[in-house]
Amino acid sequence: MNIIFTMCFTGSILFLLYLIAVRIFKNSLSNRWKYIILKLVLFFFLTPLGFLKLILHQAPTQTDFKLAGNIPIMVSTPHSTYTNSAYQINLTIVLVWIVMAIAAFVWQQLKYFRFKKLIQLSMTEITDLDIIDYVDHYRQTVRIKRKVRLYQSNCISPFTAGILSPLIVLPANLSSEKQRLILKHELTHIRRCDTLFLFLRHLVTCIYWFNPLVYLLELQLNKTVEASCDEIITLGMNQKDRKNYASLIIDMAANDVQYRTTYASSFSNSTNGLKERMDLIMIPDKQKKHGKRLSVLLASCMVLCSSFTAFAYQSPTELDMVCNSSNNPLLNIRSSDTIVFQSGDFKLTNSSSPIFYDYQFTDTDGNIYKIDTSDRSEYAACNHDYVEGTISKHSKKSNGGCITKYYDAQRCSKCGKIILGSLIDTETHEVCPH
Numbered sequence: 399m400n401i402i403f404t405m406c407f408t409g410s411i412l413f414l415l416y417l418i419a420v421r422i423f424k425n426s427l428s429n430r431w432k433y434i435i436l437k438l439v440l441f442f443f444l445t446p447l448g449f450l451k452l453i454l455h456q457a458p459t460q461t462d463f464k465l466a467g468n469i470p471i472m473v474s475t476p477h478s479t480y481t482n483s484a485y486q487i488n489l490t491i492v493l494v495w496i497v498m499a500i501a502a503f504v505w506q507q508l509k510y511f512r513f514k515k516l517i518q519l520s521m522t523e524i525t526d527l528d529i530i531d532y533v534d535h536y537r538q539t540v541r542i543k544r545k546v547r548l549y550q551s552n553c554i555s556p557f558t559a560g561i562l563s564p565l566i567v568l569p570a571n572l573s574s575e576k577q578r579l580i581l582k583h584e585l586t587h588i589r590r591c592d593t594l595f596l597f598l599r600h601l602v603t604c605i606y607w608f609n610p611l612v613y614l615l616e617l618q619l620n621k622t623v624e625a626s627c628d629e630i631i632t633l634g635m636n637q638k639d640r641k642n643y644a645s646l647i648i649d650m651a652a653n654d655v656q657y658r659t660t661y662a663s664s665f666s667n668s669t670n671g672l673k674e675r676m677d678l679i680m681i682p683d684k685q686k687k688h689g690k691r692l693s694v695l696l697a698s699c700m701v702l703c704s705s706f707t708a709f710a711y712q713s714p715t716e717l718d719m720v721c722n723s724s725n726n727p728l729l730n731i732r733s734s735d736t737i738v739f740q741s742g743d744f745k746l747t748n749s750s751s752p753i754f755y756d757y758q759f760t761d762t763d764g765n766i767y768k769i770d771t772s773d774r775s776e777y778a779a780c781n782h783d784y785v786e787g788t789i790s791k792h793s794k795k796s797n798g799g800c801i802t803k804y805y806d807a808q809r810c811s812k813c814g815k816i817i818l819g820s821l822i823d824t825e826t827h828e829v830c831p832h
Contacts, residue, residue: 401446402495402605409443409602410611417614429678433626436619437595443602443612495608502604517554521567524548528574533566533581540589555650558584561594569650576646579631586627596623621675628679637680644676753792753802753832759809759816761787767809769816780813789818792832800830 416435420427470485524530533546547565558566566584568577587593599619606612628647632640651672755768762785769789789807794800806819 405443405446406606406609408447409439410609412442413439413611413615429622429626429629433622436622439615440595440598440602443606444598498607499604502607506600517551521549521551524550529577532578536585540585542585542589546588556580556584558587558593561597564588564593579643579646583627583631586630592623625675625678628675632679640679644679753790756792759787759789759807761785770814780810782810782815783812784808785811788822794830798830799828800832801826
């Protein structure tokens with residue numbers, strides 16, 4: 399769950415920086431760069447950047463280790479698994495989060511299928527060769543490799559849907575000039591894969607349903623995806639053409655439906671914010687040049703600042719304790735308890751050291767050596783270089799069980815001489831697993 403909260407925190411920081419920048423600079427920022435920043439917000443929400451910290455993380459050294467009572471703890475032994483109340487509370491929170499996320503996703507899917515069924519009843523395939531040729535020519539111009547299906551309907555405003563196999567639905571009985579403006583707009587959505595990012599927006603909303611910022615992010619994306627597309631379409635237009643384009647958007651907004659699905663990008667997605675969209679369309683290109691440079695600079699600074707929060711992720715620590723489960727001090731741990739491990743009482747490894755020999759030495763890197771119990775005269779002549787580790791003495795019982803004793807020890811890496819330390823713990827099995 400820690401990685402989810404880290405991703406949520408990182409994405410939220412970038413989005414808050416975006417909102418502050420938009421509030422300060424208002425219409426001075428380029429809509430295309432606003433859209434790029436919002437796509438980066440989606441990326442931060444969905445990408446576990448905290449794992450980069452694990453790649454850069456160095457191997458830990460043995461030292462005193464303290465587990466405070468409010469830290470979730472799970473202890474696995476050969477006999478069972480034990481958890482404290484803090485871990486159980488975290489597990490409950492995770493289950494609630496998963497159930498709500500799945501419920502939100504299923505609800506959106508049901509809305510999509512309802513929308514799809516409704517539209518299929520009213521739309522027919524376009525067979526006009528002029529429209530088809532224009533779309534094919536424009537696809538080649540902007541390098542769209544995916545095949546685009548064309549439909550028309552009398553009861554809906556224009557929209558684009560589909561990711562791998564996109565389709566465009568146009569209103570019937572439009573003039574050729576209006577059709578071409580709408581097709582340019584919708585093909586721009588397809589070229590930029592906007593329906594994919596709208597789906598990712600929906601995914602973020604489902605995953606982080608508990609974060610109020612993701613709903614504001616959804617509103618911002620709905621508005622910015624269309625405004626940025628308008629900015630591309632009107633590039634190089636004179637004021638008269640811009641006015642005609644703005645009038646077309648207003649006309650199409652009158653036919654827009656309120657049950658618009660997450661997976662569709664609409665030409666006139668909502669009447670909300672329509673005035674702001676019209677104002678942006680009428681701004682000449684010359685007034686936007688400085689806004690582009692400012693947008694690039696702000697985007698770079700915001701991404702840099704929010705990236706540092708990814709390193710707040712703390713990965714879980716696994717403690718492999720060498721002790722008898724009957725004497726394990728963690729079996730009955732409570733949330734109010736505090737456990738302190740002294741150096742040598744635990745190892746940061748993935749599992750207990752395997753028993754290959756009845757008498758063996760395991761160094762701190764996990765290398766295992768068989769111990770020679772015979773007297774060796776070369777010990778005295780060796781310039782010893784000792785390595786820290788543990789010794790395990792394994793003995794089988796007549797009833798099929800076994801007992802293993804663990805000691806602190808040092809071993810010479812040159813001649814193999816052993817210096818035996820104190821007993822760490824004893825492990826007993828009724829049936830020998832080794």
